[in-house]
Amino acid sequence: MDLLSNLGLGLGVALSLTNLFYCFLGALLGTIIGVIPGLGVLAAISLLFPLTFNLEPTTALIMLGGIWYGTTYGGSTASILLNLPGTPANAVTCLDGYPMARQGRGGVALFMTTVASFFGATFGIVLLTLFTPVIAEYALRFGSAEYFALMLMGLVAASTMAEGSAIKGLAMVTLGIIIGLAGMDTQSATIRFTFGVLGLLEGVSLIALAMGIFGIAEIIMSVRRIQAADIDPDSVKLSAIKPSRDEVGRSWFPMLRGSALGSFFGTLPGTGPSIAAFLSYGIEKRINKKPERFGKGAIEGIMGPESANNAADMTAFIPTLSLGVPGSATMALMLGVLMIHGVAPGPNLISGQPELFWGLIMSFWVGNIILLVLNIPFIGLWVRMLTIPYHLLYPSVIVFICIGAYTANMSSLNIWMVALFGAVGFAMRILRFPGAPLLLGFVLGPMMEEHFRRAMVLSRGDFATFIERPLSAIILSLTAAILIWGVMGASNLRKRRIVPDTAPDGPSNS
Amino acid sequence: MYKFDYTDLIGGGLLIVIGGAVSVISITSYPLGVVQRMGPGMFPAALGGVLAGLGLILALQSLRRQGERPDIRIFSPIFVLTSVAAFALLIAPFGLIPAIIVSTVIASCAELRIRPVELSLLCLALCLFAPFVFVFCLGLRIPLLNWPF
Amino acid sequence: MKKLLLTAALALGLAHGAQAQEFPEGPVTIVVPYSPSGNTDVFMRHLAPSLEEKWGQPVVVDNRPGGGSMVGTAYVSQAKPDGQTLLLTSSAFVTAPALQASLPFDPRADLMPIANPGFVSFLLVVNGESGYETLEEFIADSKESPKFGATAGLGTTTHFAMEQFLAESGANVDVVHFKGGGPAVVSILSREADIYGSSVSSAGEHIKTGAVKPLAIIGDDRIPLLPDVPSTKELGFDGLNIKQWIGLFAPAGTDPAIIEKVNADVNAAIQNADFIETVTPLDWTLNTSSVEGFTDKVNTELDIWKQLAIDRGLAQ
Numbered sequence: 001m002d003l004l005s006n007l008g009l010g011l012g013v014a015l016s017l018t019n020l021f022y023c024f025l026g027a028l029l030g031t032i033i034g035v036i037p038g039l040g041v042l043a044a045i046s047l048l049f050p051l052t053f054n055l056e057p058t059t060a061l062i063m064l065g066g067i068w069y070g071t072t073y074g075g076s077t078a079s080i081l082l083n084l085p086g087t088p089a090n091a092v093t094c095l096d097g098y099p100m101a102r103q104g105r106g107g108v109a110l111f112m113t114t115v116a117s118f119f120g121a122t123f124g125i126v127l128l129t130l131f132t133p134v135i136a137e138y139a140l141r142f143g144s145a146e147y148f149a150l151m152l153m154g155l156v157a158a159s160t161m162a163e164g165s166a167i168k169g170l171a172m173v174t175l176g177i178i179i180g181l182a183g184m185d186t187q188s189a190t191i192r193f194t195f196g197v198l199g200l201l202e203g204v205s206l207i208a209l210a211m212g213i214f215g216i217a218e219i220i221m222s223v224r225r226i227q228a229a230d231i232d233p234d235s236v237k238l239s240a241i242k243p244s245r246d247e248v249g250r251s252w253f254p255m256l257r258g259s260a261l262g263s264f265f266g267t268l269p270g271t272g273p274s275i276a277a278f279l280s281y282g283i284e285k286r287i288n289k290k291p292e293r294f295g296k297g298a299i300e301g302i303m304g305p306e307s308a309n310n311a312a313d314m315t316a317f318i319p320t321l322s323l324g325v326p327g328s329a330t331m332a333l334m335l336g337v338l339m340i341h342g343v344a345p346g347p348n349l350i351s352g353q354p355e356l357f358w359g360l361i362m363s364f365w366v367g368n369i370i371l372l373v374l375n376i377p378f379i380g381l382w383v384r385m386l387t388i389p390y391h392l393l394y395p396s397v398i399v400f401i402c403i404g405a406y407t408a409n410m411s412s413l414n415i416w417m418v419a420l421f422g423a424v425g426f427a428m429r430i431l432r433f434p435g436a437p438l439l440l441g442f443v444l445g446p447m448m449e450e451h452f453r454r455a456m457v458l459s460r461g462d463f464a465t466f467i468e469r470p471l472s473a474i475i476l477s478l479t480a481a482i483l484i485w486g487v488m489g490a491s492n493l494r495k496r497r498i499v500p501d502t503a504p505d506g507p508s509n510s
Numbered sequence: 511m512y513k514f515d516y517t518d519l520i521g522g523g524l525l526i527v528i529g530g531a532v533s534v535i536s537i538t539s540y541p542l543g544v545v546q547r548m549g550p551g552m553f554p555a556a557l558g559g560v561l562a563g564l565g566l567i568l569a570l571q572s573l574r575r576q577g578e579r580p581d582i583r584i585f586s587p588i589f590v591l592t593s594v595a596a597f598a599l600l601i602a603p604f605g606l607i608p609a610i611i612v613s614t615v616i617a618s619c620a621e622l623r624i625r626p627v628e629l630s631l632l633c634l635a636l637c638l639f640a641p642f643v644f645v646f647c648l649g650l651r652i653p654l655l656n657w658p659f
Numbered sequence: 660m661k662k663l664l665l666t667a668a669l670a671l672g673l674a675h676g677a678q679a680q681e682f683p684e685g686p687v688t689i690v691v692p693y694s695p696s697g698n699t700d701v702f703m704r705h706l707a708p709s710l711e712e713k714w715g716q717p718v719v720v721d722n723r724p725g726g727g728s729m730v731g732t733a734y735v736s737q738a739k740p741d742g743q744t745l746l747l748t749s750s751a752f753v754t755a756p757a758l759q760a761s762l763p764f765d766p767r768a769d770l771m772p773i774a775n776p777g778f779v780s781f782l783l784v785v786n787g788e789s790g791y792e793t794l795e796e797f798i799a800d801s802k803e804s805p806k807f808g809a810t811a812g813l814g815t816t817t818h819f820a821m822e823q824f825l826a827e828s829g830a831n832v833d834v835v836h837f838k839g840g841g842p843a844v845v846s847i848l849s850r851e852a853d854i855y856g857s858s859v860s861s862a863g864e865h866i867k868t869g870a871v872k873p874l875a876i877i878g879d880d881r882i883p884l885l886p887d888v889p890s891t892k893e894l895g896f897d898g899l900n901i902k903q904w905i906g907l908f909a910p911a912g913t914d915p916a917i918i919e920k921v922n923a924d925v926n927a928a929i930q931n932a933d934f935i936e937t938v939t940p941l942d943w944t945l946n947t948s949s950v951e952g953f954t955d956k957v958n959t960e961l962d963i964w965k966q967l968a969i970d971r972g973l974a975q
Contacts, residue, residue: 029647032643036643039644044648046694046695046722047648047649047650048648048649049695049696050649050704050720051649053704140845140848140849141849142849143849143851144851165568165571167564167567167568167571168521168568170564171525171561171564171565171568174529174557174560174561174564175525175528175561177557178532178554178557178558178561181553181554181557183726184726184727184729185550186812186813186836186838187548187550187813187836188541188549188550188813189727189755189758189759189813189814190540190541190549190550190551191726191761192536192540192550192554193532193535193554198726198730198733198763199725199730201725201726201729201730202724202725202726202730216590216591216594219586219590220583220586220587220590220591220620221581221583221586223586223590223620223621224586224620224621224622269841269842269845270838270842323841323845323848324841324844324861324864325841325842325844325845326841329694332694332696332697333694333695333696335696336695336696336697336700336701337696339696339701339860339941340696340701340704340705342937342940342941344860344863344864345864346863346864346865346868347864347865347868347870348864348867348868349864391618391621391625391628392628392632394617394620395593395613395614395617395618395632395636396614396632396635396636398590398593398594398597398613398614398617399597399610399613399614399617399636399640400640401594402594402597402598402601402609402613403606403640403644406601406652407644407648407650409723409724409725410651410652410721410723412598412599412601412602415594415595415597415598415601416595416598418594419591419594419595419598422587422590422591422594423587423591426587427524429581430517430580430581430582431517431518431520431521431524431580432517432518432521432580433521449553450838452548452553453547453548453553454835454836454837456545456546456547456548457546457547457807457833457835458807458835458851458852460546460833461544461545461546463545651719
C-alpha cells in the first residue's frame with residue numbers, strides 16, 4: 001500500500017506540466033545526441049549542466065536523466081545504419097545490426113532495438129522501484145577481489161565475441177588493456193605511456209578510441225564502395241519494420257538475459273552500460289546453438305546488448321541515489337545537480353526527499369514511453385539515411401565525430417587521437433583484427449588492474465583471497481565454466497565443420 | 511593466393527614488437543614493486559609479455575597455411591585521416607566554420623571525384639546544422655569564426 | 660544620471676592610471692581542475708554570480724579535470740598573466756607535489772596565490788558496527804591486529820590526512836587508495852577498510868543513519884555540525900591540523916595590483932548572504948585571507964607535506 005502511495009506521489013510529480021516538458025526535451029535531446037557519432041552523453045550533460053541551476057532539482061534530474069537514457073536509444077541507430085557506434089555502449093550493436101541493415105532489414109533492426117531498449121529499461125525501472133535499498137545493501141558486498149573476478153569473467157566471456165580466431169580476439173583484449181593503462185596510475189601517481197603529452201594524464205578518451213577504431217576506420221573502408229542504390233527501396237518503407245515471427249521468438253530470452261545482466265552491472269559503481277552490452281553479446285553468442293550466425297545479422301546479437309545497456313542505464317541510479325556513490329562521471333554530474341541545490345544524496349534520500357526520488361523514477365517510465373513513441377515513427381526517417389548518397393554522408397559524419405571529440409574536453413588532442421586510432425583501426429581492418437574486444441579491454445583493463453592491486457594490498461599479498469571470499473570464488477568458478485565450455489564448444493564446432501555445411505543461415509554481407 | 515598467410519605473419523610480428531616495447535618500457539621506466547604492493551610497472555610488463563606471446567603464436571600459425579591478398583587502400587585513408595587532422599589544426603585558432611569547410615572538402619576528395627555543386631551545398635548545410643546543434647542547442651563555447659593574427 | 664556617474668567613475672579610474680583599475684578587461688575565465696559537480700566546482704559556481712556583480716563582466720567556470728587536478732593547474736600556469744584566466748583549486752595543489760617527482764609546473768614559481776576563501780575539516784570515521792567508541796580504542800586495537808586506512812586517492816588531501824594521523828598516533832594501519840571519496844566511504848560501509856579521514860559531505864548522511872561512526876575531528880576545534888565529536892587536539896594529538904582548503908591562483912607575472920584587487924573582491928564576495936546560505940550546508944568554513952598570508956600558507960604547507968612524504972617513505 002505504501003508503495004502505491006509512493007508511486008502515486010511520483011506520478012503526480014512526473015506528470016506535472018513542467019516536468020513532462022523537460023522529460024520530453026531530455027529524451028529528444030538524448031536521442032539526437034545518441035544518433036550523432038562522437039558526441040558523448042558526458043560531454044552533452046556537462047555542457048547542459050549550468051542550465052540546470054535555474055531549475056528545481058527534480059526537474060533538472062528528470063531532464064538530465066532523459067538525456068542519459070535517451071542517448072542509449074539513439075546510439076543504436078547509428079550503429080545499425082552506419083556501422084559506427086553513436087555511443088560506446090552501442091558499439092557491440094554494430095556487429096549484427098549493420099549486417100541486418102545491409103540485408104535490407106534495417107527497419108526491423110531499428111524497431112527491435114527500440115523494443116529491446118524499452119524492455120531493458122522497464123526491467124531496470126522495476127528493480128529500481130522495488131528493491132533500491134536492498135540492492136544498495138548487496139552491492140556493498142562487492143569488494144576489490146569480487147570486482148576483479150567480475151572483470152576477468154567479462155574478458156573471458158567476450159574473448160570469442162567477434163569473428164575470427166580466438167588468438168586475435170585475446171590479443172586485441174590485451175592491447176586494449178594496455179591502451180587503457182595510459183595516464184596517471186591511481187595507486188602510485190606514476191605517469192605511464194603518455195609520452196609527455198599532458199592531456200593524456202587522465203588516460204585515452206573512450207570516445208576518441210571508439211570513434212577512431214569503429215567510425216573513421218569504417219569510413220576509410222567504405223568510401224567508393226557503398227552505393228545508396230544497393231538498398232532495396234522497399235526495405236525503407238515503414239511497413240518494413242515488422243519482424244518475422246521467428247525473429248520475435250528468438251528475441252525473448254536474449255532480452256531477458258540482457259536485462260538481468262544489465263541491471264546487475266548497472267548497480268555496481270564503476271562498471272556500466274558498455275560492459276553490460278559487451279558481456280550480453282558474448283553470452284548470447286556462447287549459448288546460441290548456431291554461433292556462426294553471429295556477426296552476419298543475428299537478431300539475438302542486437303536484442304541482448306540493447307536491453308542490457310538500457311537496463312544498466314536505469315539501475316546505475318541505485319548506487320548513485322541511495323549510497324551517494326556515482327558509478328561514472330555522468331552519474332557524478334547527476335549528484336552534482338543535487339549538491340548544487342543542497343540535497344545530500346545518500347541513504348536518507350528516499351525518506352527525506354520522496355517527491356524527488358519517486359518523481360524521478362516515475363519520470364523514467366514516462367521518458368521511456370516517450371522514447372518508444374518518439375522512436376518508432378522516426379524509424380522510417382532514419383532508414384532513409386541509407387538512401388542518402390554515401391559521398392554526402394561520410395564527410396558529415398567525419399565533421400560530427402571531430403566536433404564531438406573536441407567537446408569532450410575542449411582540446412584538439414582528442415581529435416588527434418581520433419585520427420591516430422582511425423589509422424590503427426584501418427591497420428586492424430587490413431590485418432583482420434577485431435575491434436570490439438579491443439574496446440572491451442580498454443574499458444575493463446584499468447579497473448581490473450586497480451582492483452587486482454587493491455585486492456593484493458588488502459590480502460597482504462595472498463592470492464588465496466580470490467578463492468577464500470565466497471562471492472569471488474563463485475564468480476571465478478563461473479568464469480572457469482565459461483572458459484571450459486568455450487574450449488569444448490570450439491572443438492565441437494570443428495567436428496561439425498568436417499561435415500560440409502548445407503545452407504548458410506542468412507545472406508552474408510561480404 | 512600467397513604461400514603463407516602474410517597478413518597474419520605481419521600482424522603477429524607487429525604484436526611481438528608492440529608487446530616487447532611495452533614490456534621493455536615498463537620494466538625500465540616504472541617500478542615493478544612486490545606482489546603485496548604491486549608497482550605501476552608490473553601489470554603492463556606482464557601484459558606486454560602476453561601480447562608478444564600471442565603475436566608469436568599467430569605468426570607461427572600463419573606459416574602453416576596459405577593466405578589471401580589483403581585489401582589495402584591507399585587514397586581513402588590519406589584523405590580521411592588528413593581531413594580529421596585538418597579539423598584538429600584549424601578548430602582552435604580559426605574557429606568552427608573554417609574547420610568544417612576545410613575538413614569537408616578534404617574528406618570529399620577521398621571519392622577521387624569532385625562534385626562542386628553538391629560539395630558546396632554540403633558545406634553550407636553542415637555550417638548551418640553543426641553550429642545549430644552544438645552552439646545553439648548545447649551551448650558549446652567555440653567561436654564560429656576566429657582570426658588569430 | 661547613473662550612467663553619467665559611471666562614466667565619471669570610469670574616467671577617474673583611467674586617469675588614475677593603475678592597471679588594476681582596468682581589470683577585468685573582458686570575461687574572466689576561472690579554471691577548475693576538477694569535473695563539474697565536485698566540491699570545488701560547486702563552490703566556484705556559487706561564488707561566480709557575486710564576482711560577476713563586482714566586476715561587471717561574465718565569470719566563466721572552465722572545468723579542466725585530469726591527473727588529480729594537475730592538468731588544469733598546468734594549463735593556468737601557462738596562461739597569459741593578465742588576470743583574465745585564474746585557477747580555483749584545492750589543497751591538492753600543495754599535497755600532490757610532495758609525491759610526484761615530475762610536475763608539469765613549479766607550484767612555487769609558476770603560480771601566484773591570491774585568496775583562500777574556504778576550507779573543510781576532516782573526520783576520522785569507522786564502521787558503525789565496528790564496536791570502537793573512541794579513537795584510543797581503535798589505535799590500541801590496531802596494534803593487536805593491523806588495520807587498513809582508506810584514502811580518496813594517492814596524493815589527495817585525504818591521503819595526507821591519513822598519513823599525518825598515522826605519523827602522530829603510531830597506529831598500525833596500511834594505507835589503501837580508492838578512486839574518489841565516494842568509494843572510500845563505501846569501503847568503510849563494506850568494512851573492506853577500517854578507518855577513513857573523510858570530509859563531512861562524503862560521510863554526513865551515513866553518520867546520520869549510524870552506518871558510519873565519527874571518532875574525531877582532525878584539528879584543534881570541534882565543528883558545529885557534530886558538536887559531540889572530540890577534536891584530535893582534545894585527544895592529545897597536537898600536530899594534526901590538516902584541512903581541505905580551496906585557493907584562487909593567478910599565473911606568475913600577473914600585476915600585483917590585480918592580485919590585490921581580486922583578493923579584496925573575493926573577500927567581499929564571500930560575505931554575500933545568498934552565497935553563505937547555499938555554501939555552509941556543504942560544510943565549508945568561509946575564510947577571509949590576505950595575499951601575503953595565503954602565500955605563506957602555501958609555501959609552508961608545500962614544505963610540511965614534502966617532509967611528511969619523506970618521513971613516511973612516500974616520496975619517489
